[in-house]
Amino acid sequence: MAYVFDFDHKHRKPPMEMKDLLGGKGANLAEMTSVLELPVPPGFTISTDACRSYMTGGWPDGLTKEVDRALVKLEKAMGKHLGDPGDPLLVSVRSGAKFSMPGMMDTVLNLGLNDESVEGLAKQTSDERFAYDSYRRFVQMYGRIVLGLPGEEFDRLFDAAKELANTTSDADVPPELLRYLVTSFKQIVERATGAPFPQDPTEQLRGAIEAVFGSWNGPRAVTYRNRERIPHDLGTAVNVQAMVFGNRDDNSGTGVGFTRDPATGAQGAYGDFLVNAQGEDVVAGIRNTEPLAALEGRFPKIYKELLSIFERLERHYRDMCDTEFTIDQGKLWMLQTRVGKRTGVAALKMAVDLTKDRRIKLTRAEAVGRINADHLDQVLHPRFASGDVAVLTKGLGASPGAAVGRVCFTADAAVAAAGRGEHVVLVRTETSPEDVHGMMAAEGILTSRGGLVSHAAVVARGWGKPAVVGAEGVRISGRQFTVAGVTVSEGDSISLDGTSGEVVLGEVALTAAAPPPEFTTVLGWADEIRRGRL
Secondary structure, eight states: OOOEEETTOOOSSOGGGOHHHHHHHHHHHHIIIIISOOOOOOEEEEOHHHHHHHHHHSSOTTHHHHHHHHHHHHHHHHTOEETOSSSEEOEEEEEEESSOOTTSSOEEEEETOOTTHHHHHHHHHTOHHHHHHHHHHHHHHHHHHTSOOOSHHHHHHHHHHHHHTTOSOGGGSOHHHHHHHHHHHHHHHHHHHSSOOOOOHHHHHHHHHHHHHHHTTSHHHHHHHHHHTOOTTSOEEEEEEEOOOTTSSTTOEEEEEEEEOTTTOOEEEEEEEEESOOHHHHHTTSSOOEEGGGHHHHOHHHHHHHHHHHHHHHHHHTSOEEEEEEEETTEEEEEEEEEOOOOHHHHHHHHHHHHSOTTTOOOHHHHHHTOOHHHHHHTTOEEESOSOOOEEEEOEEEEOSEEEEEEESSHHHHHHHHHTTOOEEEEESSOOGGGHHHHHHOSEEEESSOOTTSHHHHHHHHHTOOEEEOOTTOEEETTEEEETTEEEETTOEEEEETTTOEEEESOOOEEEOOOOHHHHHHHHHHHHHHTTOO
8 A cells, every 4th residue: 555645646536536545735735736737846645544554553564665765756856855964955744634624733844954954054045044044943843743842932932032133023033043042942842852852854754744643633633623523533644845935035925815705705816925934924823914915016926826826726626715825035836725614604605606607617506515504504693783882902804793702811711611601702812723622612712913814713714703813902911901001801791793803892782694695595596406496
């Protein structure tokens, strides 16, 4: 049994139909590479078969040889070698299950850096800041994900470095401070594990692959699968891909884009991007992003190319697509695509609109098949009964509907309060996958950082939870937050509108929402199908 498949492997059927074996991400990377011939960094996928074997009997026999062979081919394609002290190949290691589970499993970026290769990267690129920023990110991510260390100590040191540099931007931390951070981060690892940070890239790669396999059964992944009714025995694939760098300079960047608005269903590109950043900065919500439309002003040719790719993807998949992309010194690379998660309102609008789209020609039966009970329930979510409310602050309306509840600042507190029968609003600086159980328990979600494609926004939309993100005026300290001179403590009630982005102190009266016209249209089609007329 083969376990490893290059992205350009010649399969007997379209890769997009092989998600059982390649996982969703691997199948779509292979589809973009070998069928659509889009600009995708080369790489290979370790199959879900390997993960299932690992979960039942440990590291599979023969997997090491297959990974080594695939790595040699990748090195040849890139003209670089993993761990080369002069000009190193760096790779990302990402999960990719059959069904999309955004942020619930693990990713490691910049793998292959060590104390020697970071110097080679600095010389090769003539950019010491970029090299040490990449190494800082790698040690931090590897320590947290592979070695299981808490992230708070890394974050605290990095925040202190930004304060010392008198900046709020990650991109403005100078190279001398980044060198210091790398040394400090490695000391954190050695104190916690009793061993130095691993310098051998093959050891790093093995550790990252095992961490991704193991994350399939992590608490947040299990919680998410329970909520989404995804079987627990599927396992995840692992994708090893050559790194491209959005954090190289101000002619680089990274973003997440949708071919239609996942909140409303409106046609047209939608998403967020950041200049001089890596993808995790966007989805983790640790930096407030720019809207995708602003890309046109900064990178007009790339924006035009991206829109052309969006059009091809939507026509090919016959549905709204969610993508990740990186710009590396003016060159566009596609890192992922998948059929995007959407709200109930968006699902209904897209289903109806795509039956009228001559490129896609969705049948009415197919349209009805794309609507589930959760979608129908979500469009009836309540809204503020009156528009005459005293707005405390405003953020980005990331997931429509209104919510009222008592403020909780941790996921565990939200679960405990909900268990007592209380309605809860989870308030965080930004959410992470570790917060998923609290997000599930909450009526609504408020974050002070992050954009419309951050973790909080994506998960909230998928679950129909009202959410307001990027409310920059909110300052959280312990069990209270302040905004506009007002202090709100844990247990106080707030109300939020996930459409307008408004946050109100106290309990606002809610009223049932009127369903959109597409609601009646789709139900009518369903009746015709039931009666055998369609």
